[in-house]
Amino acid sequence: MQFYIREMNEIYATDILNWKYEEPYDFYNNDLCDESLKEFLESPYYSIFNDKEELVGFYCTGTAAQVPKGREYGAYLDECIDVGIGMKPKLTGQGYGSEFFSFILNQLQQENSSPLRLTVATFNTRAIHLYEKLGFKKVMEFTASTEFIIMNKG
Numbered sequence: 001m002q003f004y005i006r007e008m009n010e011i012y013a014t015d016i017l018n019w020k021y022e023e024p025y026d027f028y029n030n031d032l033c034d035e036s037l038k039e040f041l042e043s044p045y046y047s048i049f050n051d052k053e054e055l056v057g058f059y060c061t062g063t064a065a066q067v068p069k070g071r072e073y074g075a076y077l078d079e080c081i082d083v084g085i086g087m088k089p090k091l092t093g094q095g096y097g098s099e100f101f102s103f104i105l106n107q108l109q110q111e112n113s114s115p116l117r118l119t120v121a122t123f124n125t126r127a128i129h130l131y132e133k134l135g136f137k138k139v140m141e142f143t144a145s146t147e148f149i150i151m152n153k154g
Helices: 010-017 034-042 068-073 097-111 125-133
Strands: 003-007 045-050 055-061 081-087 116-121 137-143 147-153
Touching: 003 097, 010 034, 010 045, 010 055, 034 045, 045 097, 055 097, 068 137, 081 097, 097 116, 097 125, 116 125, 125 147
Parallel strands: 081 116
Antiparallel strands: 003 045, 045 055, 055 081, 116 147, 137 147
């Protein structure tokens, strides 16, 4: 599957904010509200399409990819590019994760040479396995509303 990046817009953001994941991944469900829409449109969020012109996911960078409570634990002190990703619920668990996230990583590494960092909920073993497979290593944990792991690459 080939992927393409498009600028986030209100149509794509609305679609993404309406995605609903099954338990336990429902933790990642969003509410379509003015605040969430504003974040998607004003923060560095990017939509990802496949070669069939279908919206398949998104990624974000910077503070938009951080869990705010992690700052209290010093999770984001090192100079890194924080990255967050999301894939359309019907595509998760289907074996597309490696290709999808590799595409995002390649894009980020072409634009910048800084190390990459991500934050993932500890229960999300499926994602953690993917991140480890792609070279990320656990550097710390912290607890907010749930337990999180910080992972770095590069």
